[in-house]
Amino acid sequence: MGAGRILGAGSRWAGALLVTLTVLRTHLAHCTEPPKRFLFQFKAECQFTNGTERVRYLGHCIYNQQQFVQFDSDVGVWVGETEVGRRWAEHWNKDPAEMDYRRSGVDRFCRHNYRVDKPFTVDRRVRPKVKVSPTKLGSQPHSHLLVCSVTGFYPGGIEIQWLKNGQEQTAGVVSTELLQNGDWTFQILVMLEMSPRRGDVYTCQVEHISLRGPLTVHWEAQSDSARSKMLTGVGGFVLGLIFLVPGLLIYLKNKKGRPVPQPAGLLS
Template structure:
């Protein structure tokens, strides 16, 4: 059984449904793509292709009236390496999954009434079922061996920065520890105040965000009341660091930078005013002469 032979069987089963009989005018196939992703300790590798199928056009129209998308998505779920691997081959029509092949069950499973005919038809094909059952090895375990080295050995150090948000000295303020551009995703971020770990009830964090370049970013926020002389520390533990990395921030240092900026602005105005006055006076004399 080859992939083309399987798709032929699928097409034959699909002919029993009116919706697929109507979709016979145009088809556009995109190339297979492989997009690895991670789901909190469980590896997931997905591969798929998309078929754009258009309804027949009205004779007087140049563009199709409406279109539907038929997608096939291959997913490999890894638990503890390749000790346990689950292979899912999902079939999606009109943005809704209709049926899928599940390696744990060894057969096709209907998800919606639309997929019941396809699943029942394909489960009668013994040669096809044997072919699909082997794909947990030919696709999943083979793909894991190809990307295992890259996933395990690649390490990117995060960039750590503390950003304060001020409201009022008498109210609670928010300190944000920005940790960006790191790989792998396992990371531990801890807030300290004067060397003592802060209460978790005052610490909040965003979800891990994928940057699209195989790195992640996250923000960990600390709600606190700023006091003179306090030293805040954001500690980051990551596989790319031989030891935990810390970044410190002091309320006084931030305020001193703010007042330095204000003083610089005032001094700039002091020197700018005489110069501007002299320039305007010289220009006026030039016009009168």
């Protein structure tokens, strides 16, 4: 893969449920005042491979941003990571009801939520919008920057290439990170530094799961003289309109005020 190809997020999808409890303590212990506020978190996580062919359920217990005990469905038991966590794990692993509940998490929690959320996440497809715009680089006379703006697509996996006259460009290609929008879509900018010559055709080519085939947007370089002629033609057309419109209005006004001629026989 060349430097001109931009890959977004991978195909693996993970869901997470985070429950946070904040507990206040005010009593004294061992003549030392404990923290008045501490944070305990339980985080349930599902990892899917090839749909629901392989599912892994993880349960994390976190105290003040430090994980101290974890359940992993691939292991099948709680595993402590600190002295306190090991005591908790030993206690929970001896509880049949607790172990049945955790071991059922793969089907009860993960596969169930996958089926419920699949139409809104896994199966969701939003086509990208692609726009190409040139930008001059400082005071350099012939150096330009082409910006390919790809916005509003979902999921995040995407491939973007720059082509010049049909040939892939890898040098001078820079991209931003994949950015999330507030509506569950993504956007990214991919830029190409180039020195265009008249007749060169630059193409931003986008491939995404929502598209049946590559989406391409072209930009063709024009010489300075061609641009000047085009601007001159546009200016002449606008100038002609400026003189034509007032004359047309005067003509119509005079025609409206002129008396209608009557047949000679009616006046005799």
